[in-house]
Amino acid sequence: MRDLHISFIGCGNMASAMIHGIIKAGKVAPDNVMASNRSREKLEAIHASCDIRTTTDNCEAAAFADVLFLSVKPQFYEQVICEIKDDIRPECLIVSIAPGKTLAWLSSLLGTDKKILRTMPNTPAMVGEGMMGICPNERMTEDDVHLLQDICKSFSRTQVVGEHLMDVVTAVSGSSPAYVFLFIEAMADAAVAGGMTRSQAYEFAAQSVLGSAKMVLETGKHPGELKDMVCSPAGTTIEAVRVLEDKGLRSAVFEAMMACLDKSKGM
Numbered sequence: 001m002r003d004l005h006i007s008f009i010g011c012g013n014m015a016s017a018m019i020h021g022i023i024k025a026g027k028v029a030p031d032n033v034m035a036s037n038r039s040r041e042k043l044e045a046i047h048a049s050c051d052i053r054t055t056t057d058n059c060e061a062a063a064f065a066d067v068l069f070l071s072v073k074p075q076f077y078e079q080v081i082c083e084i085k086d087d088i089r090p091e092c093l094i095v096s097i098a099p100g101k102t103l104a105w106l107s108s109l110l111g112t113d114k115k116i117l118r119t120m121p122n123t124p125a126m127v128g129e130g131m132m133g134i135c136p137n138e139r140m141t142e143d144d145v146h147l148l149q150d151i152c153k154s155f156s157r158t159q160v161v162g163e164h165l166m167d168v169v170t171a172v173s174g175s176s177p178a179y180v181f182l183f184i185e186a187m188a189d190a191a192v193a194g195g196m197t198r199s200q201a202y203e204f205a206a207q208s209v210l211g212s213a214k215m216v217l218e219t220g221k222h223p224g225e226l227k228d229m230v231c232s233p234a235g236t237t238i239e240a241v242r243v244l245e246d247k248g249l250r251s252a253v254f255e256a257m258m259a260c261l262d263k264s265k266g267m
């Protein structure tokens with residue numbers, strides 16, 4: 001267990017997923033974690049589940065932190081940074097989780113002397129299966145990056161990427177759980193149409209997505225090869241694949257991700 005103070009400014013979906021992971025993994029004691037939030041309700045919930053410190057004073061959370069996660073929506077970043085910047089400790093590792101906020105933009109507000117990590121997590125962090133792209137500024141040392149990776153390992157895989165790829169990370173992992181949930185929901189709707197109950201349909205659809213994702217990660221085989229292994233000659237699967245190709249599934253995913261990437265760049 002590390003003797004390190006970790007703060008979160010904004011205690012919504014992403015912060016609460018990360019806090020649960022950190023506490024569950026025993027990375028630091030609950031007393032070493034502080035969350036601040038505009039309203040009290042979410043603070044009461046996180047205090048009840050994780051027993052961490054809470055406050056509605058963002059400056060108190062900033063002053064407490066060796067590692068500071070900025071976990072408000074992007075449109076509140078500037079206001080929050082201006083509010084807390086004089087309370088941030090000089091050696092604090094500041095973690096941005098917002099799309100589109102570049103290291104140059106962050107350090108122009110926080111100060112060029114500050115250690116800043118631009119990241120993009122995703123909500124599967126809630127079940128310890130997140131994927132996170134991370135990009136340190138030049139003030140962060142290798143040890144700082146390893147420390148952050150060790151903390152984030154409690155809820156996510158991490159990979160250091162060049163900043164030019166951070167908007168791609170938003171499209172391929174930050175936002176992509178939403179596309180996958182749509183896909184699962186659509187499969188479940190069809191399964192219900194075929195006679196399954198809702199709960200049965202979600203279990204069959206979601207476990208199939210989970211298992212398929214694991215096959216990609218663990219076999220190292222090309223997704224096309226894995227797809228071919230399911231398609232028997234003159235069988236059932238190739239009929240479904242034919243319809244998906246005809247309806248433009250690949251192109252829809254491609255176009256959706258390019259729209260997501262463009263939006264992230266513009267933020």
Ligand SMILES: NC(=O)C1=CN([C@@H]2O[C@H](COP(=O)(O)OP(=O)(O)OC[C@H]3O[C@@H](n4cnc5c(N)ncnc54)[C@H](OP(=O)(O)O)[C@@H]3O)[C@@H](O)[C@H]2O)C=CC1
Pocket residue numbers: 009010011012013014015036037038039042058070071072073074076080097098099120121122123174175
């Ligand atoms: N959700 C996702 O899938 C992902 C989100 N992100 C990024 O993570 C960040 C947080 O997103 P998410 O957790 O989904 O958003 P939420 O809306 O769930 O959480 C944001 C929290 O910030 C609080 N807040 C707003 N303004 C202030 C303020 N001035 N001071 C203190 N707290 C404030 C809100 O309080 P209140 O309760 O009063 O509304 C809310 O609880 C965003 O930048 C988002 O882009 C990144 C990757 C994935």
Ligand SMILES: O=C(O)[C@@H]1CCC=N1
Pocket residue numbers: 099170174175
């Ligand atoms: O939709 C959004 O803007 C955020 C960033 C990635 C996921 N959710």
